[in-house]
Amino acid sequence: MKAVGVVVEYNPFHNGHKHHLQMARTQAQADVVIAVMSGSFLQRGEPAILSRWARTEMALSSGADIVVELPYAYSVQTAERFAEGAVHILSALGCTSLNFGSEAGEITPFISLVTFMSKHKQRYNEHVQHFLKQGSSYPNASASAFALLEGSEQLLPLSKPNNILGFHYVQAIRKLHSAMKPETTLRIQSDYHETTIKKGPIASATSIRNALNNGKPIDNVVPQKTAERIDHYQDEHGLLHFWERYFPYLHYQITTRSPEEIRQFAECEEGIEYRLIETGLKASTFEEWLSLLKTKRYTRTRLQRLFVHLLTSTRKEELESIHTSSLQYIRLLGMNDQGRNYLKHYKKHLPVPLLTKHAELKRFGTAGQLDLRTAHCYWLCLPSENISKQLTAEYKQTPIYTKKHGI
Known part of the structure; x- marks a missing residue:
C-alpha cells in the first residue's frame, strides 16, 4: 500500500483542508493519507481551539486515513524544527511522498x-x-x-507562510536523507492572513477562528461534520480554547516566579523576562499583555510561543534534550479501515513504538513527560469542576476509529 503524508494543524478543519487531502491522494496515487497533526498547542504559539481528538474526528471524516500527533517539542517551534519533526515521523511511517499546500503550486x-x-x-x-x-x-x-x-x-x-513551511519541508527531507518525494498543492481562493470570511466555499483558518470567536456563522466554509463537531464541542465544554481563557494561569506564572526562574523557559532570551514581568503586572487581558510586550524585535508569533512555554513550564534544557535525541515513539490519534489495514501490514517495519494510550508516554523520559504535562495544561481553561473529569478522560482515550472511509 502506498502512503502520502501531510503536515497539519486543522485549527479548525475547513474546506481548503479537504481539497488538500483530495489533491494529495490524487497526485501521489496513494492508497492512504497519513496526517501528522500538532497536538494541544500550535506552531504559531496558540492553543488549538478544539482538542486533538475533535480535530482528529474532523480529519477522518473528510479524507485522512491515519492521524498521528506531532509532539509538543516540535509543534511549538520554529518552522525549521516543526518541519524536521514532521518529516521524521512521516518517514518512519513509510510515506513515499509528503504533500504541502503552497502559494507557488509547483515543487521545482x-x-x-x-x-x-x-x-x-x-x-x-x-x-x-x-x-x-x-x-x-x-x-x-x-x-x-x-x-x-x-x-x-x-x-x-x-x-508567504506556506511557502516558508514548504521550503523547510523540502530542506528537512534532504537534511534527514528521507526517501520521501516532496509534492505541493496550490492553495486556492483564500489568503493565509485573511481575517474575515469572504464569498465562496473556502476561507482561511484565521478568518474562521475570528468568526467563531465573534459568534458568526461558518457553515459555508467548513464541511458539515466540522460544523457539527464544533457545535457539539461547545455544548460539551462550554467554550473553545482561545488564549484569553488562559490569562490567569500565565499571570500566576510571572507573579510567583523570579526573573531567574522565568529565564529558564524556552524562547525566553535577551533579558525579556524583566519586560515580561513588568508588562504582565500592568495587563488585564491576554491581548493587552501581548500589545504591551510586543516590540519591533519580538513578533507576535515568537511571543506567543514564549507564552505557551510559560503556561506549560517548558524549559530550554527539556527541548534541547529531546532535539538531540532520535525519535522515540509515534502517538496514534485515529484511523479508519484503510488506515488500520495499512498499519497492520506496516507496523512490523516501524523503527519506533506506536503508542495508543496516554499512560504509555510515562515510559519515554523527558519527551513523554513533556507531552503528558502539556496535554494536561491544555484543559486548565475549563471550569474547575470539569478539569479532573477531562484529565481522567485523557488517560482512558484510545485512538479514534471510523469504519467508513470518509472522503
Whole structure:
C-alpha cells in the first residue's frame, strides 16, 4: 500500500483542508493519507481551539486515513524544527511522498531554493546576524538577508507562510536523507492572513477562528461534520480554547516566579523576562499583555510561543534534550479501515513504538513527560469542576476509529 503524508494543524478543519487531502491522494496515487497533526498547542504559539481528538474526528471524516500527533517539542517551534519533526515521523511511517499546500503550486521552485540556500548558507547566516544586531525581528532579518544574496530575486519569495513551511519541508527531507518525494498543492481562493470570511466555499483558518470567536456563522466554509463537531464541542465544554481563557494561569506564572526562574523557559532570551514581568503586572487581558510586550524585535508569533512555554513550564534544557535525541515513539490519534489495514501490514517495519494510550508516554523520559504535562495544561481553561473529569478522560482515550472511509 502506498502512503502520502501531510503536515497539519486543522485549527479548525475547513474546506481548503479537504481539497488538500483530495489533491494529495490524487497526485501521489496513494492508497492512504497519513496526517501528522500538532497536538494541544500550535506552531504559531496558540492553543488549538478544539482538542486533538475533535480535530482528529474532523480529519477522518473528510479524507485522512491515519492521524498521528506531532509532539509538543516540535509543534511549538520554529518552522525549521516543526518541519524536521514532521518529516521524521512521516518517514518512519513509510510515506513515499509528503504533500504541502503552497502559494507557488509547483515543487521545482522549492527544490531550486533549497539548493540555492545550501550553497549560500554561510553568507546568509552572516547577513541574518547583522540585521538581528540592528534590532530586526528574525523574520525581517531573514527576509533582508535573503534579498542580499545574488540571484535571490529569481527565486521563490519567502514572504508567504506556506511557502516558508514548504521550503523547510523540502530542506528537512534532504537534511534527514528521507526517501520521501516532496509534492505541493496550490492553495486556492483564500489568503493565509485573511481575517474575515469572504464569498465562496473556502476561507482561511484565521478568518474562521475570528468568526467563531465573534459568534458568526461558518457553515459555508467548513464541511458539515466540522460544523457539527464544533457545535457539539461547545455544548460539551462550554467554550473553545482561545488564549484569553488562559490569562490567569500565565499571570500566576510571572507573579510567583523570579526573573531567574522565568529565564529558564524556552524562547525566553535577551533579558525579556524583566519586560515580561513588568508588562504582565500592568495587563488585564491576554491581548493587552501581548500589545504591551510586543516590540519591533519580538513578533507576535515568537511571543506567543514564549507564552505557551510559560503556561506549560517548558524549559530550554527539556527541548534541547529531546532535539538531540532520535525519535522515540509515534502517538496514534485515529484511523479508519484503510488506515488500520495499512498499519497492520506496516507496523512490523516501524523503527519506533506506536503508542495508543496516554499512560504509555510515562515510559519515554523527558519527551513523554513533556507531552503528558502539556496535554494536561491544555484543559486548565475549563471550569474547575470539569478539569479532573477531562484529565481522567485523557488517560482512558484510545485512538479514534471510523469504519467508513470518509472522503
